[in-house]
Amino acid sequence: MDTLRIGLLGLGTVGTGVVRLLRTNGVLFEERSDMRLRLVRIADLDLQRDRGLDLRGFDLTQDAQAVVTAPDIDVVVELIGGIKPARELVETALRNGKHVVTANKALIARFGQDLLHVAEKRGCELAFEAAVAGAVPVIKALRESLAANQIDQIHGILNGTCNYILTEMREKALPFAQVLKSAQEMGYAEADPSFDVDGIDTAHKLAILSAIAFGTPMDFSSISVEGIRHVTEVDIGWAKRMGYRIKLLAIAKRGISGLELRVHPAMVASDSMVAAVDGVFNAVFIHGDFAGTTMYFGRGAGEKPTASAVVGDIVDIARNHVFGIRRRVPLLSTQAEYLRPLPVVSMDDLVGEYYLRLAVVDQSGVLAEISDVFRRHAISIKTIHQEGRSSQASVPVPLVLVTHETTERHVRAALRDLEGLGSVREKPHFIRIERVFT
Numbered sequence: 001m002d003t004l005r006i007g008l009l010g011l012g013t014v015g016t017g018v019v020r021l022l023r024t025n026g027v028l029f030e031e032r033s034d035m036r037l038r039l040v041r042i043a044d045l046d047l048q049r050d051r052g053l054d055l056r057g058f059d060l061t062q063d064a065q066a067v068v069t070a071p072d073i074d075v076v077v078e079l080i081g082g083i084k085p086a087r088e089l090v091e092t093a094l095r096n097g098k099h100v101v102t103a104n105k106a107l108i109a110r111f112g113q114d115l116l117h118v119a120e121k122r123g124c125e126l127a128f129e130a131a132v133a134g135a136v137p138v139i140k141a142l143r144e145s146l147a148a149n150q151i152d153q154i155h156g157i158l159n160g161t162c163n164y165i166l167t168e169m170r171e172k173a174l175p176f177a178q179v180l181k182s183a184q185e186m187g188y189a190e191a192d193p194s195f196d197v198d199g200i201d202t203a204h205k206l207a208i209l210s211a212i213a214f215g216t217p218m219d220f221s222s223i224s225v226e227g228i229r230h231v232t233e234v235d236i237g238w239a240k241r242m243g244y245r246i247k248l249l250a251i252a253k254r255g256i257s258g259l260e261l262r263v264h265p266a267m268v269a270s271d272s273m274v275a276a277v278d279g280v281f282n283a284v285f286i287h288g289d290f291a292g293t294t295m296y297f298g299r300g301a302g303e304k305p306t307a308s309a310v311v312g313d314i315v316d317i318a319r320n321h322v323f324g325i326r327r328r329v330p331l332l333s334t335q336a337e338y339l340r341p342l343p344v345v346s347m348d349d350l351v352g353e354y355y356l357r358l359a360v361v362d363q364s365g366v367l368a369e370i371s372d373v374f375r376r377h378a379i380s381i382k383t384i385h386q387e388g389r390s391s392q393a394s395v396p397v398p399l400v401l402v403t404h405e406t407t408e409r410h411v412r413a414a415l416r417d418l419e420g421l422g423s424v425r426e427k428p429h430f431i432r433i434e435r436v437f438t
């Protein structure tokens with residue numbers, strides 16, 4: 001039986017999980033791949049920290065560069081994270097003819113195209129199942145199981161931290177800041193939560209999924225990104241009463257005018273499957289022309305789930321190695337020479353229904369004034385709720401509206417005009433309503 005020799009970079013949360021998994025299920029991998037998977041070298045900056053692991057028998061180093069160039073390594077597993085020095089290390093490993101497995105979505109979303117090019121030239125694998133939705137095998141599903149389909153829509157809940165925060169806000173009627181603080185205390189959110197709560201992490205994952213789904217080069221910059229900081233418990237409460245839940249969605253759609261690529265909070269019908277995905281869980285809904293909708297659900301992060309995806313990629317490489325096959329599946333599903341950029345639809349041209357919440361003075365004539373703004377922008381209103389009477393004209397009352405389908409350009413123009421009205425006392429809140437294909 002041949003041996004696949006592994007070099008691991010980064011012994012943090014996922015790295016320690018990979019060491020544990022390789023130890024726990026070693027026999028299984030031999031039975032499933034007919035290869036022995038042997039972790040040979042490990043690089044981490046801190047070799048003194050207790051990781052709860054017996055690291056005797058491994059060649060430990062602080063010098064990751066030495067691992068990516070070592071002649072006795074076949075596969076480099078990059079679990080350092082971030083761009084620097086991960087990008088250079090991955091590139092060096094590939095240039096040295098080593099396969100690379102990574103969970104680094106930021107690296108793949110931003111520099112994946114260049115790295116894929118190097119991997120292709122060197123005939124190496126660059127595997128990144130763990131970069132999107134952790135243990136949920138969505139890249140493999142898109143690239144292999146759904147390879148016969150024209151994909152037209154993807155909807156994903158791809159960030160467990162945001163989904164946890166929105167779930168807690170809904171269930172406990174608490175404000176964003178308070179839930180974020182307790183999520184940080186419980187280790188569900190980073191000390192600097194911006195990558196998660198500002199939607200960037202979700203957008204990284206969407207960049208990867210959409211390139212695979214639509215046969216386009218990876219292009220993170222074309223995604224429109226909005227996070228969840230502005231979602232209030234008040235809007236979550238209104239959503240609940242109107243039969244919706246608010247989720248941070250990653251959305252990719254192919255239409256006649258091009259691709260919609262967007263990450264933003266959206267109201268989804270509360271009886272839909274996507275609405276039922278709560279807490280730290282991830283889910284992806286993919287619609288293909290023959291398959292219809294398929295759904296993938298599970299744990300998108302954490303030591304064990306992420307290690308599961310990383311080691312799954314290593315097993316794939318081992319299986320290919322046994323048959324002397326390299327690059328059986330194109331890295332982005334479409335052969336590199338057929339990848340084509342597609343036009344991206346501007347957010348202004350987005351067509352959908354919108355939830356709007358205004359704080360208005362409770363006086364006669366106000367509703368007529370507001371209706372006139374919508375009329376001027378050709379927006380038709382589906383539902384309208386006004387609650388409570390204020391005894392003082394200076395204390396505003398909420399006015400909540402849902403529009404019929406319209407374009408975002410019209411909604412934004414109407415919101416600008418509404419803000420200018422004396423009767424509208426706060427910047428209006430708006431949330432897109434999304435129908436997830438099921």
Ligand SMILES: NC(=O)c1ccc[n+]([C@@H]2O[C@H](COP(=O)([O-])OP(=O)(O)OC[C@H]3O[C@@H](n4cnc5c(N)ncnc54)[C@H](OP(=O)(O)O)[C@@H]3O)[C@@H](O)[C@H]2O)c1
Pocket residue numbers: 009010011012013014015043044045046062063064078079080081082085103104105106130131134300301302303306
């Ligand atoms: N954690 C998850 O649940 C999860 C889920 C999906 C994907 N991912 C991705 O997986 C990757 C790893 O995440 P993680 O959570 O395991 O991160 P982590 O816990 O911060 O681990 C990173 C490790 O790399 C070490 N390191 C930093 N720079 C290094 C260098 N130049 N050479 C060698 N080692 C270095 C760090 O050491 P120090 O601590 O001493 O700096 C740390 O031990 C990231 O790309 C992340 O986005 C993570």
